[in-house]
Amino acid sequence: MATQIKQPESLKDQVSDAEWQARLDLAACYRIFDHLGWSESIYNHISLKVPGEDDTFLINPFGLMYDEVTASNLVKIDVEGNNVGGSPYMVNKAGFTQHAYFHKHLGSRANAICHVHTTATMAVCSHKDGLLPTNFYACNFQNQIGYHDFEGVTVREEEGERLVRNLGNHSILMLRNHGPVVMDGTIQGMFLKMWALQRACEIQVATLSQGEANLVTQDVVDVHQRDLSVMQSQGGAGMFDFEAWKRKIDRIDDSWRN
Known part of the structure; x- marks a missing residue:
């Protein structure tokens, strides 16, 4: 007999309006990632700082698939890993260790x-040259990505110092032979970066499968990034994209709102 997930009662009236909106956005993001094929069984993570609070963030309950995540069953923890929201669920140590260090040391960025x-992203992380300027989307990220050599499962806090150092002033860290970490000041901006990075990696893998790639020159990359920054300032920094995908998953299954 299949195990049924017991959903907690709605937290809508038990948390601040700002936290509830953050819970809705994060739960929606998990469902969007799952719909796009970006989930990995019960593993991997998306985390979001709780607005108006110091050093607390929301993350997925360990053991649930992405399409089981809801606004109310997200786990609220502090940067030391303490469950501060009363959730009956635990969190994956790999998710807490890595994400908590970034949340603690990088602030609003x-x-x-x-x-x-x-x-696709793991394949590019495993390529000796990383992300190459082979396509439109890849040009978005040239000279804007950090790289971190593989050290095994990211469960040791001391690795966090090297993660932050290798990230530098960027917002994407490619963990070599592992996978990317993508971050932003807003969940909408993070989603848009992740979407474009995924497309860049998919196209690179497809391009290199044909043989030698035609690489875009740095002077053209510079012009591309300059003009892109103007376009993105008019597009709500991912807001339009994120809201459109929320409408799509609502049409499929709106249980993430519970």
């Missing part, structure tokens, strides 16, 4: 963080 194991 890392309010929203995701780590994925999609085939």
